[in-house]
Amino acid sequence: MLFNSFEFLIFLPIVFMVYWFVFQKHLKAQNAFLLLASYVFYGWWDYRFLGLIALSSIVDYSCGLKIGQQYQTKGKKQFYLGLSLAVNLGLLGFFKYFNFFIESTTEMINAFGFQANPYSLKLILPVGISFYTFQTMSYTIDVFRGKLKPSKDMVAFFAYVSFFPQLVAGPIERATQLLPQFHRQRVFKYSEGMDGMRQILWGLFKKMVIADNCAVYVDQVFADPAGQSGSNLLVGALFFSFQIYGDFSGYSDIAIGTARLFGFKLMRNFAYPYFSRDVAEFWRRWHISLSTWFRDYVYIPLGGSKNGRRKTIANVFIIFLVSGLWHGANWTFVFWGGLNAIYFLPLLLGKKHRVHLDIVAQGKTCPSLKELGQMLFTFSLVTLTWVLFRSSDIQEAWVYLQGLWSPDLFSKPQLDIRIYLFLGLIVCFVLIEWRGRESEFAIQKMALFRPAIVRYGFYYSLVMMIFLFATKEQEFIYFQF
Amino acid sequence: MTKCLVFACFPVVSALGVLYLEDGNADAFGMRFTTGKKTSLIIGNSRAAQGLIPEEIVKQLPKGDELGLYNYAFAVGYSSYGPVYYQSIKDKVEARTKNGLFIVTVDPWSLVVESEAHEDTIILPEQPTPLADVNNQSYKPNLSYMLNWFEPSYYEIIHRVLRPANERLHRDSGWLELVLPMDSSTVNYRISEKVRQFEEGLHGVRFSNSRLEYLDKTIKYLKNHGQVFLVYLPAHPQIMKYDQMIMPNFNKSMKKLAENNRILYKDYSNQAGEFVYTDGIHLYQSSGRLLSADLGSWINDNIIHK
Numbered sequence: 024m025l026f027n028s029f030e031f032l033i034f035l036p037i038v039f040m041v042y043w044f045v046f047q048k049h050l051k052a053q054n055a056f057l058l059l060a061s062y063v064f065y066g067w068w069d070y071r072f073l074g075l076i077a078l079s080s081i082v083d084y085s086c087g088l089k090i091g092q093q094y095q096t097k098g099k100k101q102f103y104l105g106l107s108l109a110v111n112l113g114l115l116g117f118f119k120y121f122n123f124f125i126e127s128t129t130e131m132i133n134a135f136g137f138q139a140n141p142y143s144l145k146l147i148l149p150v151g152i153s154f155y156t157f158q159t160m161s162y163t164i165d166v167f168r169g170k171l172k173p174s175k176d177m178v179a180f181f182a183y184v185s186f187f188p189q190l191v192a193g194p195i196e197r198a199t200q201l202l203p204q205f206h207r208q209r210v211f212k213y214s215e216g217m218d219g220m221r222q223i224l225w226g227l228f229k230k231m232v233i234a235d236n237c238a239v240y241v242d243q244v245f246a247d248p249a250g251q252s253g254s255n256l257l258v259g260a261l262f263f264s265f266q267i268y269g270d271f272s273g274y275s276d277i278a279i280g281t282a283r284l285f286g287f288k289l290m291r292n293f294a295y296p297y298f299s300r301d302v303a304e305f306w307r308r309w310h311i312s313l314s315t316w317f318r319d320y321v322y323i324p325l326g327g328s329k330n331g332r333r334k335t336i337a338n339v340f341i342i343f344l345v346s347g348l349w350h351g352a353n354w355t356f357v358f359w360g361g362l363n364a365i366y367f368l369p370l371l372l373g374k375k376h377r378v379h380l381d382i383v384a385q386g387k388t389c390p391s392l393k394e395l396g397q398m399l400f401t402f403s404l405v406t407l408t409w410v411l412f413r414s415s416d417i418q419e420a421w422v423y424l425q426g427l428w429s430p431d432l433f434s435k436p437q438l439d440i441r442i443y444l445f446l447g448l449i450v451c452f453v454l455i456e457w458r459g460r461e462s463e464f465a466i467q468k469m470a471l472f473r474p475a476i477v478r479y480g481f482y483y484s485l486v487m488m489i490f491l492f493a494t495k496e497q498e499f500i501y502f503q504f
Numbered sequence: 505m506t507k508c509l510v511f512a513c514f515p516v517v518s519a520l521g522v523l524y525l526e527d528g529n530a531d532a533f534g535m536r537f538t539t540g541k542k543t544s545l546i547i548g549n550s551r552a553a554q555g556l557i558p559e560e561i562v563k564q565l566p567k568g569d570e571l572g573l574y575n576y577a578f579a580v581g582y583s584s585y586g587p588v589y590y591q592s593i594k595d596k597v598e599a600r601t602k603n604g605l606f607i608v609t610v611d612p613w614s615l616v617v618e619s620e621a622h623e624d625t626i627i628l629p630e631q632p633t634p635l636a637d638v639n640n641q642s643y644k645p646n647l648s649y650m651l652n653w654f655e656p657s658y659y660e661i662i663h664r665v666l667r668p669a670n671e672r673l674h675r676d677s678g679w680l681e682l683v684l685p686m687d688s689s690t691v692n693y694r695i696s697e698k699v700r701q702f703e704e705g706l707h708g709v710r711f712s713n714s715r716l717e718y719l720d721k722t723i724k725y726l727k728n729h730g731q732v733f734l735v736y737l738p739a740h741p742q743i744m745k746y747d748q749m750i751m752p753n754f755n756k757s758m759k760k761l762a763e764n765n766r767i768l769y770k771d772y773s774n775q776a777g778e779f780v781y782t783d784g785i786h787l788y789q790s791s792g793r794l795l796s797a798d799l800g801s802w803i804n805d806n807i808i809h810k
Contacts, residue, residue, distance in 0.1 A: 236657070486515045490518075491659040
């Protein structure tokens, strides 16, 4: 089920009503109902893959219990941790990377002059597998590290793994943060509910107005980069930057807002990344739940930046390449990760990666010229990496990047006249985000203390924009990861 | 709570207002489902949708205006003869009609299925279309259509009010009007593109007996409600050769069908070179007017006045 679908419009109020009005006083019943709702939500897409979530949940629940037992030896605990990791990574590896590795190996063998026949399986990638496997792995690792006591409440644990607002595309929650919320009585707060609704509204706007409409032109340009003028390619790359941001941060806003309606607090996933002044700041603000996951469970265990220059460089490359590969089984993602590592390394080695920890131009209406320049430069670097991310293969990305520097870069784009309208919409969107950058999400406090007519007029405008600009239901980009 | 309800009313009313503004500019077919039942119809695919202009036909007929002739032809992917179109026609015809006029247009492409398709599965191409899903209504907006089948975003409705499209469906007559640049180089390019598409698509399709049976069934049904005329609409000579390749004995087969049903058959294929086409398949509106007037006059000569 998609957040931007008619089914979800029916599903959410029903689940909300039953959750608060029928099961309000029974925590276990609430959890059981959430579990059921989550499985219905996921099964709406393909019920056959519910078995994978259940398998991942049962393995981690059992391993967690075993690891948490006092009398277990360290070796036994390591065994159960290994089992949990093997099952989750095995599922991920099989469904996501099997064909990629087989095809890449075949190509490599053929490149050396040997003859190997291409072989691949027709596998469907289960939606959300990269997200829920990472979430459950964080649980067993944290139990192993002694940061968390294992959950004995099976229903609560299963509901934690499959919690529908963030099941298919995150935020990738830490067990230490989310699981205890399933063990606590939850109380409905009107203000939280309204805040959640506002966040859902803003998320839908980002997805349905910004992302989906940018997608129309992005698809057109990326379908044939060789046949496009430099200015078309520039518009395509620019629009894709806003498409992927609107799509993914929009999804996260809807997820966090929906969780709020049920009394849960999910972690923030985006913090206005396009207002970053350098690439290190960008990576602290983009897909925060994944970046911090890799930092805590891969980068730091590898030694981080504490074991000399060479090891640091290697670790940074590992983290970015793995992060690239996490997005999909394609060399474009690996190169995308590599390019980001190249951007990031000079800052890290020069110890300048933690210069910008505050909010840009905090308390001010406008940024300084220097800040504006830094933001534009960072945005341009990031936009170049998105070309790799969006291209279907390396050759296509190369053609695209070459075409971008052609003399007709400053010519009038040969695209539908509506691009000027959407450029206008993007400018409005950026201005709203800029004004709201000190809040958790842009419209959280916007017009909140104004007269009701202004406040509701603002919400009305957003609702009407969503109605007018919504295209046919489009999947979220991150569903494919 | 009251505030929320009042707030909810504004977007709903505004949304309905926007949907009401759509008048055939933003979507090629939607308005056809807002005009209720009809007593006289033109049916077929896009050759008829764009090429036959009801007002030009009825001008040639005494009391033609009273017929209420309506163009209910769509496109190959929608209205090839088969169970879906058959049901939709039944839904569109006013049940009490006894003396209506029905112009059934044909060409080989309205009788084909994909080469690999089994005869039993011919419903598939038309199944996911509004013809299979939306009932005809006499008011607009038709919410069922606008929510499920309206292709572009609703913003397009406003955009098209400000900048009319080159494709416009006349709600009253059902005619799909196209205004396109007709300079020879542009037209030649469009024709060459169509030829290329036909060349590529030719081997992917084959004649279907089931479709022919449904054409027969459609004619028999319409005969219960008035007089039926079978018409083979022309295309550019470069395209007509593909008509021949798909069904070499098409004319013979249509003549036989007309004889069996005791209706008249008008074949325009031998006049194909006399008309102007926008892209090789569809008559340009000046030619559409000529052909429609000619057809109207032929019907007038043959219609049995009751």
